[in-house]
Structure formats: structure tokens, C-alpha cells
Amino acid sequence: MPELDFTGLKDAAYRGFKPQFENVVAVARRRRRRRRVLTVATAAMVLAGSGVAVAARPHAPAPPSVGVGGVRTPDFIPVPGGTPSPGTDRGVATGRPVAGDLDHIYLRWSECGGCRIRWAGTEDGGRHWRTGDLPASVNAALDLRAVGPRTVVARSVPRSAPDNRAEWIASTDGGSNWRKVQPRTVAALPAGWPVLSLRTGPTDEPLVAVDPATGDVAQLNRRSTLHNAMLVESVPAEAGLWVSGFTGERVAADDRIIGTGGAVEVSRDGGRTWSRHTFPDDLAASDDVGGPAVATRDGRTVYAIGRVRGSLVVWRSADGGATWTRAAGTAAVGDRTIRAALRPDGVLVVQAGISAREDPLMLASSDGGATWDRTALGPGADPRPVPGGFVQTGWPDSKGVWLSTDGATWSWLDPPELP
Secondary structure (H helix, E strand, O other), rough: OEEOOOOOOOOOOOOOOOOOOHHHHHHHHHHHHOOOOHHHHHHHHOOOOOOOOOOOOOOOOOOOOOHHHHHOOOOOOOOOOOOOOOOOHHHOOOOOOOOOOOOOOEEEEEEEHHHHHEEEEEEOOOOOOEEEEEEOOOEEEEEEEEEEOEEEEEEEEEEHHHHHHHEEEEEEEOOOEEEEEEEEEOOOOOOOOOOOOOOOEEEOOOOOOEEOOOOOOOEEEOOOEEEEEEOOOOOOHHEEEEEEEEEEEEOOOOOOOOEEEEEEEOOOOOOOOOOOOHHHHHOOOOOOOOOOOEEEOOOOOEEEEEEEEEEEEEEEEEEOOOOOOOOOOOOEOOOOOOOEEEEOOOOEEEEEOOOOOOOOEEEEEOOOOOOOOEEEEOOOOOOOEEEEEEEEEEEOOOOOOEEOOOOOEEEEOOOOOOO
């Protein structure tokens, strides 16, 4: 397969940063089917910010470092209406970048709506890219995931498939060769296999795990009992499986369905058994997908973070979620969407607002949520652990990916220019 050299990529400005937008859209579609009262526009309105100022001490650390290949690192959340990312002026549509590690990055792409679906991948951190065809139906809804440096799986739902039946394919050589995979149902996901949440979330489709050596797929035999649940993908595998969602729902005055009883569930045995904790005051990181934001590194010291009546609220557990204590610190965040993570250096970071429209702000706490400092916007509040470090995408408005070896200092990898 020919190798394409995409060094010296052109600068691109990016319009926004909405890491979980695909989940928001999926839930909005699901709710529209159930009640026929919501629209995708309503889901977009959930992302609107309130403009409330933060009540925290100002602080301005250095911005993220320069990205690969000398390309200027873009603003973390640039203003809307920027220059399209590379390739989009030719009608090329790309998917969310996925990472097997800091060197192996993959994405799906297509030249038109009716064209075949292809993949692009790099094995050297973006200096060179390869491309190839994905053996999937044209116009299929396809989700590409990396579960190892050279192991990639794709789940597609052909438009002609009865009952939206999904098809799986896997590659263990970085995309050069693919084979069909038939998932097997299990009572517990195998240890050591990366766990994935499917597009509609574990409330509708059970969690799956993929063998990083073979690409084999195992799926839990039960769905989450939480409403609009979301797998917490920012926690390391050794911390267990964490799912955030709601115990109930209510219909708002504008006919939106809003989660009530923000809760988290944790499993230490691959999903065979779960323990649940429900927080008071309807703690939630958004009104739509998932309940509180969860931040942990070891599965013992855990933070559940959300907003209650416009204020940031932080709960802390020192025993893996068995008991919780509310932290003293708070900040005014309005109805912004919340993302949170615990960095390897022990700093708790919160991003309030995930799009320019929300007027986002970034907060940091070095004392477990007792006090908060305002800090510069940047990646780190929604990372994905990979071998050797962390990745965080700017999908769908920013098409590239942020990379970090320590979870604190980040560089930007621009997407390739595709033919």
C-alpha cells in the first residue's frame, strides 16, 4: 500500500470543541423516537451557556505546546466560523480520530456521501500516513476504534440492515487486512480488554470489550439500568468500570426530557456486578447524556462533579465510591456542560463549557476541590488513557487530536490532507 507523506500540513483554525457531541445527538435521536417532541436543534440548545461568571481566583498558566510538524497549535476552543480543516474544501468527510498509542492514530474518511468508506493511519505520530479501504457498506453508519497500537475495529450499521443489525470487522496489522468478527455475549468482560461504549450508550446497548491481540469482541449480557448512561472513558482500566447516568427522568416545560437523580455505578469484575450511588440535588454534568462527571486515577480516590442550580458541586470518595463527602469549593458555572479529570500530578481539572457558544472556562484544584483557581483553556479535562500517555480529540469541530505523555502538557496533531 503506498505511503503518503503529509508533513508540512497547512494551518487551520477550528470552530469549536464538543468531545461528546456524537453522544448528545444519538440521545436526542433516541428521545425523538420515543416521544416525538425533540429535535436535533433542541439537543444543540442544551449546549448553550448561561454566561455566568466564575467565582474563582484568576490564574493563567502557559498555553499548550506547539503541535507536530511545526504547525501552529490552534486555540483550544476557537471562535466559530474559522477556516475549514484540511480536505473539507474538497468534500472529504472525516471521522473522530482514535489512538492506539501516541504514535498510532487512525480515522475514517470518505470523499462523498455515496463513496466508499476508507481509513487513514499513522504509525509515527503524524509524520507519515497510510490509507486504505474499509470493507464496509457504502453509506453505513460506521464507528472506528483503536484498541491497541495496530489493532483497530470498526462497527457499522448498513442502511439496508434489518433491525439496525450491526457488523464488526477487525484488523491487527494497522488496517492493512481486515476480517469479519462475530461478537460473543458474556456475563463479564475479559480482564485486559479495552472497554468500549457503543454510539447510543450502555442504556440502549451493553458495553463491549475488544481483545487487543486478536480483535475479538465480547459484549455484556445486560444493559445499564441507569437512564441515558455514559461510560466514563477518562479513567484508567485498573480503576474499574464507571458509568454515569440518572435514576429517573422528567419532562421540562419546553418538552425536553431531563435526567433526575444523578448517579454513578462502578464494577470491579468486568460488569458482572455493579454498585450504585445516587447524589442529592440532581447532580449532573449535562441535562442530556450521563449524570455527574467522574474523575479518578486509581479507583479509590474518586470525584463526582456536576452543577446544581448553576453552581459547581464536587463530591469526593476515598473508598472507591462506597461513601462520599461533599467538598467545600464551588464556582458559578451556570448551565454549562461539565467535563472533569484527575491529572497524574494530583490536580483536579474541570472544563465548564465544551463549545464557544457556552463561553467556556477552565478550573483547577490542587486540594481535592476545597478551592478552585481559574486557569487557561486547554485539553486535559476529557482525556483518554493510551499506552504511553493520553489523547483528547476536538471532534467534531476540530478534526485533529491532542497528545500528552503526562496529562498536563499537550501538543496538537493536525489531521492529514486527504485526496
